[in-house]
Amino acid sequence: MDQELNGGQERPYVTAKASKHGGGRKTLSTKKRYIINxxxxxxxxxxGQGLIDGDFISRYQTTVIEQIGIYIIMAVSLxxxxxxxxxxxxGHAGFMSVGGYSCAIFIIRMMPVFDLNMRSxxxxxxxxxxxxxxxxxxxxxxxxxxGLIIGIPALRLKGDYLAIIxxxxxxxxxxxxxxIDGVVGFExxxxxxxxxxxxxxxxxxxxFIVVGIVLFLIHTMMKSRHGRAxxxxxxxxxxxxxxxxxxxxxxxxxxxxxxxxxxxxGALYAGxxxxxAPAKFGFMKSIEILVMVVLGGMGSMLGSVLSATVLTxxxxxxxxxxxxxxxxxxxxxxxxxxxxxxxLLGTYDFSMGDFLEKLINGELFRGKSKQKSEEVEAxx
Amino acid sequence: MTFLTQVLNGLQLGSIYALVAxxxxxxxxIILLLNFAHGDIIMVGAYISWIVMAQLGMxxxxxxILSVVGCTVLGVLIDKxxxxxxxNAPRLSVLITxxxxxxxxxxxxxxxxxxxxxxxxxxFNLPNPQVxxxxxxxxxxxxxxxxxxxxxxxxxLVQKTKFGKAMRAVSEDMGAARLMGxxxxxxxxxxxxxxxxxxxxxxxxxxxxxTQATPTMGIMLGTKxxxxxxxxxxxSIPGAVIGGLLVxxxxxxxxxxxxxxxxxxxxFLLLIIVLIVKPTGILGRTMNEKV
Amino acid sequence: xxxxxxxxxxxxxxxNLIPERDLGTIPVLQxxxxxxxxGGLTAVDDFNIAMGRSEISGIIGxxxxxxTTIFNLLTNVYKPTxxxxxxxxxxxxxxxxxxxxxxxxxxTFQNIRLFSQMTVEQNVLVGLGNSMSTRLVDDIFRTPxxxxxxxxxxxxxMELLSFFGMERFANTKAGNLPYGEQRRLEILRALGTHPKxxxxxxxxAGMNPNETEDLMENIxxxxxxFHLAVLLIEHDMKLVMGVCEVVxxxxxxxxxxxxxxxxxQNDPRVIEAYLGKQEVK
Numbered sequence: 001m002d003q004e005l006n007g008g009q010e011r012p013y014v015t016a017k018a019s020k021h022g023g024g025r026k027t028l029s030t031k032k033r034y035i036i037n038x039x040x041x042x043x044x045x046x047x048g049q050g051l052i053d054g055d056f057i058s059r060y061q062t063t064v065i066e067q068i069g070i071y072i073i074m075a076v077s078l079x080x081x082x083x084x085x086x087x088x089x090x091g092h093a094g095f096m097s098v099g100g101y102s103c104a105i106f107i108i109r110m111m112p113v114f115d116l117n118m119r120s121x122x123x124x125x126x127x128x129x130x131x132x133x134x135x136x137x138x139x140x141x142x143x144x145x146x147g148l149i150i151g152i153p154a155l156r157l158k159g160d161y162l163a164i165i166x167x168x169x170x171x172x173x174x175x176x177x178x179x180i181d182g183v184v185g186f187e188x189x190x191x192x193x194x195x196x197x198x199x200x201x202x203x204x205x206x207x208f209i210v211v212g213i214v215l216f217l218i219h220t221m222m223k224s225r226h227g228r229a230x231x232x233x234x235x236x237x238x239x240x241x242x243x244x245x246x247x248x249x250x251x252x253x254x255x256x257x258x259x260x261x262x263x264x265x266g267a268l269y270a271g272x273x274x275x276x277a278p279a280k281f282g283f284m285k286s287i288e289i290l291v292m293v294v295l296g297g298m299g300s301m302l303g304s305v306l307s308a309t310v311l312t313x314x315x316x317x318x319x320x321x322x323x324x325x326x327x328x329x330x331x332x333x334x335x336x337x338x339x340x341x342x343x344l345l346g347t348y349d350f351s352m353g354d355f356l357e358k359l360i361n362g363e364l365f366r367g368k369s370k371q372k373s374e375e376v377e378a379x380x
Numbered sequence: 381m382t383f384l385t386q387v388l389n390g391l392q393l394g395s396i397y398a399l400v401a402x403x404x405x406x407x408x409x410i411i412l413l414l415n416f417a418h419g420d421i422i423m424v425g426a427y428i429s430w431i432v433m434a435q436l437g438m439x440x441x442x443x444x445i446l447s448v449v450g451c452t453v454l455g456v457l458i459d460k461x462x463x464x465x466x467x468n469a470p471r472l473s474v475l476i477t478x479x480x481x482x483x484x485x486x487x488x489x490x491x492x493x494x495x496x497x498x499x500x501x502x503x504f505n506l507p508n509p510q511v512x513x514x515x516x517x518x519x520x521x522x523x524x525x526x527x528x529x530x531x532x533x534x535x536x537l538v539q540k541t542k543f544g545k546a547m548r549a550v551s552e553d554m555g556a557a558r559l560m561g562x563x564x565x566x567x568x569x570x571x572x573x574x575x576x577x578x579x580x581x582x583x584x585x586x587x588x589x590x591t592q593a594t595p596t597m598g599i600m601l602g603t604k605x606x607x608x609x610x611x612x613x614x615x616s617i618p619g620a621v622i623g624g625l626l627v628x629x630x631x632x633x634x635x636x637x638x639x640x641x642x643x644x645x646x647x648f649l650l651l652i653i654v655l656i657v658k659p660t661g662i663l664g665r666t667m668n669e670k671v
Numbered sequence: 672x673x674x675x676x677x678x679x680x681x682x683x684x685x686x687n688l689i690p691e692r693d694l695g696t697i698p699v700l701q702x703x704x705x706x707x708x709x710g711g712l713t714a715v716d717d718f719n720i721a722m723g724r725s726e727i728s729g730i731i732g733x734x735x736x737x738x739t740t741i742f743n744l745l746t747n748v749y750k751p752t753x754x755x756x757x758x759x760x761x762x763x764x765x766x767x768x769x770x771x772x773x774x775x776x777x778x779t780f781q782n783i784r785l786f787s788q789m790t791v792e793q794n795v796l797v798g799l800g801n802s803m804s805t806r807l808v809d810d811i812f813r814t815p816x817x818x819x820x821x822x823x824x825x826x827x828x829m830e831l832l833s834f835f836g837m838e839r840f841a842n843t844k845a846g847n848l849p850y851g852e853q854r855r856l857e858i859l860r861a862l863g864t865h866p867k868x869x870x871x872x873x874x875x876a877g878m879n880p881n882e883t884e885d886l887m888e889n890i891x892x893x894x895x896x897f898h899l900a901v902l903l904i905e906h907d908m909k910l911v912m913g914v915c916e917v918v919x920x921x922x923x924x925x926x927x928x929x930x931x932x933x934x935x936q937n938d939p940r941v942i943e944a945y946l947g948k949q950e951v952k
Contacts, residue, residue: 030818088472153656159471160414164610165655167603168648175645182641217811224810224817225796225803228789232797235786242746242780244772244801244864253807283599287479294476299788323491330484334477338465341473347788 026360033353040352041212049205062204066272068312069207070265073214075292075304077261080218082290083299083347084227085254086234088163091150091170092262093285095143097177097278099263100270101189103139104198107131107271111199121201121271132201136210136267143263144256146173151255155248170286177278194277195270202271210268214261219301221257230254234299291333297343302350382514386636392520392589394628395527399582400605401612401620402534403455403575409615410551410571412471416478417458419602420485421576425451425583426500426593427493433501440503448580455576456569464565482602489595497594500587523585530581531621534574538617543570551615600644604631607651613664622662626650690916693723697760699900700776700868705744705754706924714740715924718754720902722868725894727901729911731935732921733944738904739781741921742870745902746778747771759867773801775867779857779874781904787846791837794845794856795828798863831859834896835889851882855889862897869893871903875910887913912936920944 028036048065051057057065078092110131111117120128150169154162177189189195221227229250232240241247270276292311296303315325336343357363400422407415425447432443462481466474506518538544546567549557558564586601587593604627612623627647634646654661689698698721705718715737722728730738743749745756747768756763758774766774777798786794803824809817832838835855840848845856854874861869871890875883887910894901905911911918912932920928920935922944928935935941 086472088475153652157655157659160408160412160475160614161610161655161659163475164414164606165652168607168651171603172645172648175642179641220811220813221807224821225800225805226807226810228793228797229800231789231793232786235788236784238748238768239780239784239786240797241768242748242772242778242784243798243860244769245797246769283603287483290476290479298472326487327484327491330480330487333480334462334484337469337473337477337480338462341466341469 026357028353028357030353033351033356036356037352045205045208045212048208052204063272064312064316066202066204066207066268068309069204069211070202070268070272071289071292071308071312072211072305073261073265073268074289075296075308076214076218076301077258077265078289079293079296079298079301079304080222080230080254080261081258082293083297083304084222084230084234085251085258087155087251087255088159088290089154089166089255089258090163090283090286090290091166091168091173092258092289093281093283094166094170094173095147095259095262096266096269096285096289097276097281098146098173099139099143099266100276100281101177101195101266102142102263103135103267104195104270104276105188106138107135107199107201108195108197110135116199118199121199122203128201132206132271135201136264139267139270140260140264143266144260147256147259147262148252151252151259155251155255167283167286170281170283174278174281177281189276189278192278194275196275198270198274198276200271200274202268207268207272210264214264215301215305218257218261226250226253291329294333294343295336297345297347299347300343300345300349302348303343303345307344384514385516386632388516388520388524390629390632391625392517392523392628393632394625395523396582396586396589396601396624397605397608397627398621398624399527399530399578399585400601401609401624402531402617403579403582404606404609405612405614405616405620406547406571406575408609410547410568411463411467411474413463413474413478414606415575416475416602416606417481417485418455418575418579419598419600419605420482420489421451421454421458421579421598422583422586422601423489423593423595423598424454424485425580426587426597427489427498429503429584429587430498430500430593433503434499440501443503444584447584448577451580451583452573452577455572455579459569459572464568482598486595486598493593493595495595497592500591500593502591503584503588519585519588523589526581526585530578531617534578535617537574543567547571604644604647607647610661611651611654613661615665616661616663619661619663689721689723690726693725696724698722698757699724699726699759700745700902701757701760702745703755703757705741705751705756707740707744707749707752713924715744716753718744718921718924718926720919722900722902724867724900725898726916727890727894727903727914728917728919729915730902730904730919730921731906731908731911736921737924738921739872740924742778742872742904745870746776772864772866775865776870777861777864777866777868778870779854779861779872781872781876783853783857785845785848785853785857785860787844789845790842791832791845791848791856792825792828792841794860795831795863796824798860799824799827799831801864828863831863834862834892835859850877854878858889858893862893866899868900868902869897871901871905873904873906875905875907883907883910886910890914 052062074092074096078089081087081089111120114127114131116125116128116131121132146169150166154165154169157165178191181188181191222230229240229245230253232243232245233247233250237247288311292307293304295311296305296307315322318325400418403418403421404415407413407418428447428450429443432438432446433440458481462477463474466477506522508515508518509521510516538547546557546562547570549560549562550564550567554564557567586597605624608623608627609620610623611626612619612621627650630646630650631643634640634643639646658664700720700722702718702720706716707714718741720728730741732738740749744751747763747766747770751764758771758776761774763771763774786797789797803820805814805817805820808814809820829838829841832841835858837852837855837859840852840856845853848856854877858869858871858874874890875886878886890901890903891914893899903911903915915932918930918932918935919926920938920941927940927944928938930938
């Protein structure tokens with residue numbers, strides 16, 4: 001039965017145009033796919049905000065949800081460099097801290113200029129919103145800039161060397177944040193005691209709007225000639241070069257984009273936590289984000305989103321077992337690497353459009369067999 | 381503090397880094413893995429000394445022996461449990477596993493011993509010889525001597541013995557070595573054993589100097605030794621020693637000049653500069669991918 | 672078909688083996704006294720070649736003779752120790768692999784190097800990417816320019832795949848393709864960069880006689896439809912003798928013989944290199 005239905009396999013590749021005329025399989029246009037995704041996203045935001053406004057979600061829970069959003073940004077951005085570019089930077093927390101400090105300092109310094117106080121961000125005064133947007137972008141840009149400075153020398157090196165050099169840079173960033181006040185001669189980062197007085201400019205709505213934008217931009221970049229060049233480098237760098245892919249440019253691009261969005265995540269983090277301290281952005285934080293990417297599946301955006309969500313909720317849910325939490329983390333990481341080195345989802349990515357297409361064509365439960373017959377054919 | 385004392389301090393710190401760096405270099409040389417857990421093996425070694433002397437009240441000699449043996453066994457065990465199943469997996473997966481092991485040891489130690497520092501008792505009261513007007517720290521001299529002897533023994537081991545020959549063969553070409561009848565798994569285990577034994581010696585020397593054991597002590601020590609190994613050219617025994625001493629001296633002199641808060645940054649900056657100038661480190665070999 | 676715009680005849684010291692139809696144009700690929708040493712070892716020495724715009728030439732020789740090294744020199748993977756490479760009359764010294772590809776050399780690899788996690792169509796699109804012009808902003812904000820380009824290049828990719836009848840594999844992961852198709856895809860990816868010279872490194876390796884037969888036909892089709900020169904390394908003598916107009920024999924990094932397939936087949940030096948010295952009777 002399946003064989004018959006899959007007779008279509010014999011046909012040459014069906015283009016969108018061709019399938020409209022015949023073939024019988026209903027497809028969704030790209031425009032429709034975008035609209036559906038946008039609507040679902042807005043609905044999700046509305047439900048979330050509704051639950052918060054209706055006090056169904058506590059203040060504490062809201063903070064955890066905001067952190068989920070922030071770690072989604074961190075994981076997805078690291079995935080650009082790890083999963084898509086195939087490198088292993090170990091200094092993602094460094095970019096996060098650059099973004100966080102930059103944004104927080106910028107907003108704190110700009111508040112008196114625009115006559116804003118701590119409450120202005122909670123009540124959502126227009127000028128506060130503008131400052132938020134500029135501040136987050138500024139955080140991203142500063143992180144992107146440091147990504148560029150780090151990337152140019154680091155990307156000349158391969159594999160392990162790149163890992164260690166990024167780790168080194170992140171440590172340098174941490175030491176700088178810790179001691180910069182003594183150099184500039186006035187209080188900038190607050191040194192070891194941390195940067196305080198950060199207004200809570202991060203909330204559920206703006207966090208997840210940023211999450212949505214970040215996911216969209218990374219998705220669109222990866223599904224374009226730029227993204228293909230990045231993936232080509234991952235799959236075979238020498239072949240990519242021989243095929244005319246400017247590897248230096250695209251590696252730097254992926255690295256800077258990864259750093260930029262890490263900075264955006266850091267900017268939101270500063271507003272969510274309210275205190276920035278260098279100790280929060282050590283090597284361990286970088287590893288924590290890496291674990292999210294690896295567990296989810298390197299190269300899978302959905303994987304990063306899911307594992308960032310689970311790994312942010314789990315420790316909160318397991319507060320009673322806080323002591324064991326990190327040990328379990330470590331064991332899970334080792335086990336996943338031994339038994340499923342490609343991560344839980346591998347490079348699988350979810351597409352709402354494809355899902356709906358399958359749904360309206362009644363193919364939802366035939367996905368597996370279809371794939372199999374394709375493989376059989378390919379091996380024939 | 382005279383200049384000579386500072387030099388001795390630099391030598392002492394550098395020697396410990398060199399011992400640890402040798403472990404990194406040997407493991408990297410044979411299976412191309414940056415063994416992130418190596419620094420944490422030292423941490424375990426320090427805790428073993430603490431248990432034997434402070435908890436069980438046994439002799440320092442036993443503490444030293446058990447620390448070195450414990451580290452050796454742990455190193456081999458880590459390889460067998462976590463790395464051996466991944467011999468044919470992508471390098472990235474093995475590297476992440478190594479990070480996982482490191483994470484496990486640190487958090488496991490924290491779980492068992494708590495986060496606060498444990499004081500490792502003095503092993504021996506060493507005399508502090510005086511030459512001219514300056515007093516030289518006995519522990520520092522012992523550290524330098526032990527490191528020098530260990531390095532010489534290691535070099536002889538790698539150059540002159542059958543096991544050393546097997547190690548070099550496996551690191552050249554694992555497949556060919558296997559075909560030549562070399563037991564690759566044993567050779568790798570042996571490499572881990574030697575590297576971890578050196579880490580055990582490092583752990584004892586480190587505890588003598590700093591008299592503390594904390595769950596996270598291996599991170600910075602390991603990272604810097606690792607920097608030293610990369611700096612000197614990973615895979616090279618003299619490179620590891622040069623790298624270790626360089627890092628040690630850099631730290632001591634930056635601190636002596638009153639910039640101790642920038643110490644770590646200087647070490648990493650040194651690494652970055654060296655890697656930019658010579659991407660394989662000071663004595664590293666260039667390896668080109670075959671096209 | 673041959674590009675005659677240069678209209679110059681180039682004097683070559685090697686016997687002029689450029690096919691008649693390409694005479695009067697400057698060679699599309701010319702290497703003079705090319706050589707490379709690795710450490711003290713001379714891998715390639717005094718390699719000379721001049722290829723016409725629609726010529727098909729082959730390099731043969733025992734394993735380890737330095738054939739792939741020559742490809743690596745021609746595509747600037749290695750920097751030559753001696754000699755020059757002229758592509759369409761322009762010196763490629765100091766250029767990167769990417770620049771050399773953009774100047775008009777594309778290649779395949781002896782051990783297939785596909786983008787194995789990407790789909791077949793994406794593999795071809797990477798090759799075609801050289802001609803794409805959208806900026807990052809166009810792509811990430813999905814401007815009409817992005818969509819227009821994606822449509823155009825999707826069609827181009829499909830057209831290219833249809834050259835080998837591979838459209839049905841468009842959405843298959845390249846790594847899951849059967850071996851023969853992988854070799855074909857590598858050729859298509861190279862063709863996507865619009866080369867003037869295509870270098871094929873053992874294209875028939877691992878193929879059965881039928882597939883090799885197809886490949887021979889396809890090499891001729893590639894030359895005729897894409898108007899380019901093909902230089903190939905091959906061990907399969909039937910293929911070399913069947914499609915190549917000129918064959919160079921390499922041994923220990925040096926050309927020991929050069930000529931038409933017939934000349935080569937009867938050359939005693941070639942027989943010696945392959946079979947060892949025969950005893951004089």
